[in-house]
Amino acid sequence: MRHLKAAVLVLILLFIPAILFCADASAHPESSVAPWWIWPLVLFIVTFILGIVAVLGGVGGGVLFVPIIGGFFPFHLDFVRGAGLLVALCGALAAGPGLLKKGLADLRLAMPVALIASSCAIVGAMVGLALPTNIVQTALGITILGIVAIMIYAKKSELPEVKKADALSTALRINGIYHEASTGQDINWKIHRTPQGLALFIIIGVMAGMFGLGAGWANVPVLNLLMGAPLKVSVATSKFLLSVTDTSAAWIYINNGAVLPMIVVPSIIGIMLGSIVGVKILAKTKPASIRYIVIFMLLFAGMRALLKGTGIWN
Amino acid sequence: MQEPHIKIAEEQTTYAGVLDTGMKAGLLIIIFTFAVYVFNLLQPHIPNAEISRYWSLPVHQYLQATGVHAGWSWLHMLGKGDFLNFAGIAFLAGISIICYIRIMPVLIAKKDTAYTVIALLEILVLVLAASGVLRSGGH
Numbered sequence: 001m002r003h004l005k006a007a008v009l010v011l012i013l014l015f016i017p018a019i020l021f022c023a024d025a026s027a028h029p030e031s032s033v034a035p036w037w038i039w040p041l042v043l044f045i046v047t048f049i050l051g052i053v054a055v056l057g058g059v060g061g062g063v064l065f066v067p068i069i070g071g072f073f074p075f076h077l078d079f080v081r082g083a084g085l086l087v088a089l090c091g092a093l094a095a096g097p098g099l100l101k102k103g104l105a106d107l108r109l110a111m112p113v114a115l116i117a118s119s120c121a122i123v124g125a126m127v128g129l130a131l132p133t134n135i136v137q138t139a140l141g142i143t144i145l146g147i148v149a150i151m152i153y154a155k156k157s158e159l160p161e162v163k164k165a166d167a168l169s170t171a172l173r174i175n176g177i178y179h180e181a182s183t184g185q186d187i188n189w190k191i192h193r194t195p196q197g198l199a200l201f202i203i204i205g206v207m208a209g210m211f212g213l214g215a216g217w218a219n220v221p222v223l224n225l226l227m228g229a230p231l232k233v234s235v236a237t238s239k240f241l242l243s244v245t246d247t248s249a250a251w252i253y254i255n256n257g258a259v260l261p262m263i264v265v266p267s268i269i270g271i272m273l274g275s276i277v278g279v280k281i282l283a284k285t286k287p288a289s290i291r292y293i294v295i296f297m298l299l300f301a302g303m304r305a306l307l308k309g310t311g312i313w314n
Numbered sequence: 315m316q317e318p319h320i321k322i323a324e325e326q327t328t329y330a331g332v333l334d335t336g337m338k339a340g341l342l343i344i345i346f347t348f349a350v351y352v353f354n355l356l357q358p359h360i361p362n363a364e365i366s367r368y369w370s371l372p373v374h375q376y377l378q379a380t381g382v383h384a385g386w387s388w389l390h391m392l393g394k395g396d397f398l399n400f401a402g403i404a405f406l407a408g409i410s411i412i413c414y415i416r417i418m419p420v421l422i423a424k425k426d427t428a429y430t431v432i433a434l435l436e437i438l439v440l441v442l443a444a445s446g447v448l449r450s451g452g453h
Contacts, residue, residue, distance in 0.1 A: 036362045040352065074366070078373040086403065090341075093409060097334035100326050107326040111432050119439050122448060129450035133372060172428055179320050186320065243333070244436065247410045251443040254400070254407060256450050257384040258373040261399035262365050265348040272341075 043073070044266040047087070051274020055282055057294030059151075060242070061271040062088030062214030064294070067144045067301035070137075071308065075263055077133055077140075081212030082253035083264045085125075085246045088214030090268045091275065092243035104236035108174050109191070109229065113237075114244035116198055117205035117215070121245050124209025125252035134309050140211050141306025147217045148298050151291075154221050162228035165190040178233055189230050197227040209249035214242050325417040325429075332416045336409035344402030356395035365396075385446035411440045 047061075050068065054061045066084035070077050099105035128136055165175065175190040191197075200222050208215040219238035223229045229237065253259055307313035350356050360368065360380055368376050377384060388404075391397035414437045421430040442448065 036364075036366060037352070039366065075369045076372055076376075079369055079376075086406070090337075090406060093333065093337040093340070093406065097330040097337065100330035100333070101322065103320050103322050103326075107323065107329060108429070111429060111436065115432055115436050115439065118436065118443075122439070122443050126448060126450045129373065177320055244410050244440075247407055248440055248443040250407045251440070252448060252450070254403065255385050255444075255446040255448070256373060257377045257382060259400075259403060260365070260369055261348065261351060261396055261403070262362075263369065264403065265344055265351075265399060268344065269348075 039073075040262055040266040043069070043263065044270040047267045047270030048274040048277075051271040051276075052278040052281065053274075053290065053294060053297070054271070055275050055278025056290040058291065059294055060088055060214040060216040060239075061091050061275065062212065062242075062246075063144075063147060063217055064297065064301075065267065065271065066212050067140065067298065067305050069267070070140070071301050071304035075260075077137055078129065078253075078258040079260050079263050081128060081136075082250070082258040083260070083267050084212035084214070085209075085250040085253060086259065086264050087267050087271050088212075088242050089246040089250050090272060091214075092239055092241075092246065094272060094275075096240045096243050099236040099240055102236075103176070103178050104232055105240035106174075106176050106229075106233055106237050107240075108172065108176070109223070109233070110237050110241050110244070112172060112174075112198060113201050113219075113223075114241055117201045117208065117241065117245040118248040120202045120205025121209035121249035122252055124206035124211075125249040126209075127206070128210035128212075129252070129256055129258060134311065136210070136309075137305055138309030141302050141304070141309055143207065143211060143213070144298055144302030144305060148295055148302060150217060150221065151295055151298070155225070156220075156231055157224060158231045159187065159189075160224065160228040160230070162190050162192050164192065166192045166194050168194040176233070178230065180232070187230060189228075189233060191227040191229050193226055193228070197222050200226065205245060208242075208245050209252065212249070212253070215245060216242065325420040325424075328420055329413045329417050332413045333409060336412060337406075340402055340406040340409060343405055344399065347399045347402050351395040351399055354395065356393065356398060358396035359391060359394040360396055384449065408444065411437060411444065414440070 047065065050064045051061055054064055062084045065087050066080055069075065069083070070080040096105065100107065169175070169191045174194070177186050177188050180187050204215050204218045204222070207213070207218070216238045219241055220234050223234035223238060224231050304313065351358060352362070354362065359382065368380055371379060388397045388400040392401060414433050418430065418433055421433055
């Protein structure tokens with residue numbers, strides 16, 4: 001346990017100089033003499049650490065990727081958002097099959113939500129690519145700070161009480177049974193407030209496309225707290241949902257030229273390998289402090305995005 | 315993998331199967347094509363040593379400066395090391411469309427009209443996004 005905590009600490013300490021190096025090169029690109037291969041290598045190291053931290057902190061990789069890489073690397077925000085969507089998409093594609101086969105993610109719950117979110121993500125992506133960078137950067141900073149507030153204050157409910165399914169979810173037969181391994185029980189679930197939940201996915205889809213963040217931070221509270229899906233079903237369905245939502249937005253970035261393989265591929269591989277290591281660490285221990293580290297990282301990156309967008313700290 | 319007494323809907327297991335295969339194939343493709351790119355096995359359109367001159371530009375300036383065309387023009391540049399990577403990226407971005415197409419017959423056979431329509435609409439939305447018809451004005 002002590003060794004694992006030390007390993008996590010060392011990784012985080014490695015992360016800070018890498019970020020500072022990038023911030024310096026980003027601020028003084030003309031004086032940077034780093035060979036080209038340094039960048040994908042540093043990107044791989046940073047995203048590998050982000051992958052570990054994201055799993056341990058219980059957040060998606062995309063939500064850490066965009067503000068941190070966008071804030072401290074010399075890449076334009078257009079390319080960072082394109083890469084962020086593909087990072088979140090690949091994480092969702094990788095997790096999706098297992099979650100669906102186990103019955104934790106529910107296709108009947110996901111499909112109507114995905115249709116709305118993916119349509120609106122197209123709008124978000126097009127608006128995000130059309131707006132001036134400083135406005136997107138400022139809005140991104142505000143959004144990240146909002147996510148920090150959600151992480152600190154939003155409650156979660158393992159098994160929300162749903163007395164009566166609403167008419168729409170009844171008509172669509174959105175309900176199910178999942179096996180709760182910790183208690184050995186089969187849990188019957190149904191949902192309510194479906195129209196309100198679907199309406200909120202309009203906003204979530206637009207934000208996912210505009211900022212390239214993934215949207216697990218918003219999906220889970222809506223599915224769990226508003227619509228009343230059990231927490232595990234909400235988390236799993238949210239993860240699967242990103243594989244559809246981010247697909248539509250990712251295509252807009254690809255077709256508008258905002259995808260650079262030199263940024264995208266090391267990031268995808270780094271985050272995915274980091275996630276695998278993170279899951280192994282999580283199976284043995286979960287340092288309680290990691291959630292606060294994630295909140296601090298997001299707070300710092302959100303402030304950086306806000307200050308960069310307003311021209312105070314370029 | 316699933317609990318034996320929990321029945322998972324056929325369309326869900328079908329979707330998961332296609333997603334699983336597609337994801338693994340897509341990852342192998344992007345790792346292979348990226349290796350071709352960084353080890354210069356195929357000459358890239360933008361030399362590796364020069365890419366850092368372009369990645370800090372807004373996307374429309376990058377396109378102008380490099381002579382790259384948006385949309386599906388990368389298909390004509392697959393012989394270049396950097397653009398070869400788009401084969402894997404596009405494949406990964408296309409898996410969900412294949413999954414939805416694959417579950418359509420299952421939903422139709424079940425006479426699940428509502429979800430057949432939802433799946434069809436989703437396919438249309440994703441194909442529209444992928445088509446390249448929707449372009450941003452740039453900033």
